[in-house]
Amino acid sequence: AFTLHAPWARSDGRPAAMPPAAPAVEVQGHRGYGDLEPHNSLRAFRAAAADAAVASVEFDVRRSSDGHLVVTHGPEVGPAIDKATLEELRKVDLGHGERIPLLADVIDACLEGGLIMNVELKGGESMENVADTVRMLKEKKAIPSTRISSFDREMLKRVMELAPEIPLGALYHPTKHFVDPEDRSKGVVYCDAPEDFAAWFEEHRVEGDSVNVRAEAVLRSPELVREARRRGKGVMVWFPCLTNAGYEDSEDVYRRVVDAGADVVCCNRPDLLRRALERSGDSEAKRARTA
Numbered sequence: 510a511f512t513l514h515a516p517w518a519r520s521d522g523r524p525a526a527m528p529p530a531a532p533a534v535e536v537q538g539h540r541g542y543g544d545l546e547p548h549n550s551l552r553a554f555r556a557a558a559a560d561a562a563v564a565s566v567e568f569d570v571r572r573s574s575d576g577h578l579v580v581t582h583g584p585e586v587g588p589a590i591d592k593a594t595l596e597e598l599r600k601v602d603l604g605h606g607e608r609i610p611l612l613a614d615v616i617d618a619c620l621e622g623g624l625i626m627n628v629e630l631k632g633g634e635s636m637e638n639v640a641d642t643v644r645m646l647k648e649k650k651a652i653p654s655t656r657i658s659s660f661d662r663e664m665l666k667r668v669m670e671l672a673p674e675i676p677l678g679a680l681y682h683p684t685k686h687f688v689d690p691e692d693r694s695k696g697v698v699y700c701d702a703p704e705d706f707a708a709w710f711e712e713h714r715v716e717g718d719s720v721n722v723r724a725e726a727v728l729r730s731p732e733l734v735r736e737a738r739r740r741g742k743g744v745m746v747w748f749p750c751l752t753n754a755g756y757e758d759s760e761d762v763y764r765r766v767v768d769a770g771a772d773v774v775c776c777n778r779p780d781l782l783r784r785a786l787e788r789s790g791d792s793e794a795k796r797a798r799t800a
Contacts, residue, residue, distance in 0.1 A: 535773040536782050537565040537627060539748060540582060543758075543777035547604035549580045551618055558622020562783040565625035567658075567747075567775050570612055570642050571634065573598055578612040578641060583631075591634070612642065616649050625654055627678060627745075627775070630668075632661030639667045647672070656717050658745075662709065669713060676717025679742075681706055682726045684751055696753035699723060702733065707740035719743035719773065724766050725756040734770035747775040760785040 541553025542560070549568050557563045569582045577595040590598065599608040610618075619626050628646070630639055646655050657668050658678030665677050681702035688695040707720050720737045724746050727733050737744050746766045748758050756762055758778040763785040766774060776782045 534767050534771060534786060535564045536562050536779050536786075537567055537745070537773050537775040538563050538779050539567050539750075539775050539777050541566055541568060543779055545778070545780065547607045549582060549610070550603045550605075550607035551610045551614060552605055552607050554615060554618045554624070555622065557779070558618070558624055560779060560783075562786075563624070563779050565627055565656075565773070566619060567627040567629060568615060569629045569631055570638060571631050572638055572641075578638070578645065579609050580612055580615045581609050612645060613649070616645065616651050620649065620651055620654060625656065626651065628655060628657050629680070630657060630659040630661065630664045632659055632664060636664070636667055639664050640671060643668060643671045643675070646675075656719075658721055665710070669710075673713070674715060676715045676719070677710060677713060678719045678721040678745055679706065679710060680721040680747075682723030684749060693751075697751050699726070702726070706733075707737045707742050711740045711742075714741060717743070719745045721745040721747055721775070724748050724762060725753055727769050727771070728756065728762075728765055731769055738770075743772040744770055745773040745775060746771040748777050750777065758782075760788070764789050 538553070538557040540548035541550060542557040546553035546556045554566055557566050568580045570578055571581055571583065571590045572578055573590065573595045574592055575594045579595065579598065581590060583590050601609070603609070616626070628642065630642065646652055652672065652675060656676040656678055657665070658680050659665050660680040660683055662679070665679060668675055668677060682699045685698045685700055687693055687697055702722065710718070720742050722733055722744065727746055734744050758776055758781060760781050763774060763776065763782045767786070767789065774782055
């Protein structure tokens with residue numbers, strides 16, 4: 510069974526909102542605090558830490574052309590992250606005066622706020638990013654608060670070699686393209702998960718391991734949850750910024766993915782997810798921050 514990588518307690522020492530036996534779903538902020546704050550900004554991570562319902566945050570690690578590990582998905586500043594220096598990247602205002610943060614500063618903010626970090630390594634980039642990210646997490650003694658995820662299986666295998674104790678999140682269902690590039694309202698096409706999506710790392714038995722699946726995919730193919738469970742993996746359901754009609758971030762869709770068996774929901778509207786969980790009888794979102 511899936512077990513959170515953190516004890517059932519708040520980092521500030523106060524009792525958790527729910528007893529350990531109560532059913533719960535972990536609320537994870539996509540790119541920090543979802544669409545409620547500028548993506549991948551220090552402001553977003555601090556806002557997530559201030560929200561008692563949010564237990565974890567997801568963010569993307571990339572490298573500037575002058576060698577700095579930064580937290581950014583890319584589109585918010587332009588796609589050529591590895592072609593720009595840190596100084597050039599920081600010319601872009603993410604909103605509210607926020608600039609692209611260094612990975613080191615994001616780790617510090619998450620540790621200070623008691624947040625679990627879902628660190629996504631961007632596939633197709635240098636393997637040095639894997640080693641340097643793991644090294645920084647170790648130097649900051651952040652491993653107990655960390656999960657590492659990626660669409661790139663080779664990167665996850667490298668994490669296994671460097672730090673086998675870190676929980677892994679095998680990501681699936683990336684967006685391939687728009688159905689009609691001239692009319693984005695027609696939706697997107699995404700990649701299917703391979704048959705061995707959970708089996709390939711079955712022997713990596715670390716608490717917090719998960720398969721990270723797109724919300725639409727798990728609702729269309731509930732067998733994904735059954736196979737993950739059979740292989741001893743948890744299920745993290747993620748909501749992309751580009752969705753097809755009927756699968757957007759909403760209370761209704763959140764309830765559906767929770768009913769489908771999600772352990773963690775990585776969302777763009779943590780306020781709506783919290784409300785959906787409260788109304789569905791899940792009392793409150795799981796608050797499993799690190800001690």
